[in-house]
Amino acid sequence: MQITFLGGAGTVTGSKTLIEVGKEKILLDCGLFQGLKELRLKNWDKLPVKASEISYIILTHAHLDHCGYIPLFVKQGFQGKIICTPPTRDLAEIILKDSGKIQEEDAERANKYGYTKHHPAKPLYTVEDAIFAMNFFETIELHEWVELFPDIKFQFKNAGHILGSAFVELHIQDKTFIFSGDIGRKKPLLLHPKEKIGHADYIVCESTYGDRLHDKTPAIITLWEAINYTILDKGGTLLIPTFAVERAQELIYLLSILKKEKKIPHDLPIYLDSPMGVDATEVFANYPNYHTLSKSEIREMHNTVKLIKDFQTSVDIVNDNRQKIVLAGSGMSTGGRILYYYNKYLGDDKNTILLVGYQAEGTRGRSLKEGDNEIKFFGTYHEVRAEIMEISSLSAHADQHEILDWLKTADKPPKTLFLNHGEPHQSNALRAKIQDALKWEKVIVAKMNEPFYID
């Protein structure tokens, strides 16, 4: 058999791991490359395997860098089954439709302004393609074994990364393979902590934060400080560009605690102005077994935040001059409703922008984080006078120590540990650390499109 990393190797996006056993082919995750243009262009490259030859996609979770290629893969002729947990299916539907919409809008813009080599510019896939791809999904619960082929079966175990996320225990004949997907923190805010590895002959582990440790300051403290400073001291408005899935719900949960403890003025309006965020919040409420929130906590969350989907209501809130807290997408300010708020509030130092997640290179969020004094959107440059603050402890990924602790839950050193889903410096730093701390001998940093043979 062989394992080939078709993405998520040497980079943190585009996760696709091909597993071949004789003629049988399985794809683990089917993600989109994101971020810098050079990476995004890879989404147009031909894959070294035919979509029609793959029987199954095992999907670990609904982040776009793990599921975002699926509609395109279906367009290319995939006719097999996509297997994931029920919350992953629901979140993937929200995320893939949104991705289709963004692809369509990007192509439209490229045609309008003529910045394309292809005439006319085409989207990778459309909303309709995304909806069609949902027909191939089948869901199973955690710990439910699925026989894919004779002598090849797998189960999902909780990864504690985002709602519905799982790592994969795959049995091929007498060998056990563990694929981490993305693995979560030691104590996730809203999820059950990840499960142990147990027995494994081979492990594939992500290394996004392989070279780093997360900030230990509790997020609620920084959030409270940002609210106090902006709302009470400066008399301004607090804008939080946020990811719709997980991060938005985490923030609403933290805000609901602050409100309950009377640490936020009771009449201060708080909005989640994000159709996707509102939908994702509903998915949370629908799967009580997949998170740790109680019914009353969910009720408190609903009472804390006004959920906004309708565009006209959003425009009214933007234009309302009263103080408020607004959570809106997108998380890296690459698009979405947050830009309408920037248009009105970015130029005044009374206001604060609170960054709450990873800001990739080349995004407006990164420019804000780095203190640029202007950013471009809606076709012109806008001066940044609002203050920029950051919560850096809210990450959904395990950091270096947390990854090591998770690897220690393996019964014994695996024959080989592959590190994927990391920039080379991240994966290499983790490899050195594992060899030093765990004395595991065979640790390989995955390279794109390079097959590994296992006998």
Ligand SMILES: [Zn+2]
């Ligand atoms: Zn993820």
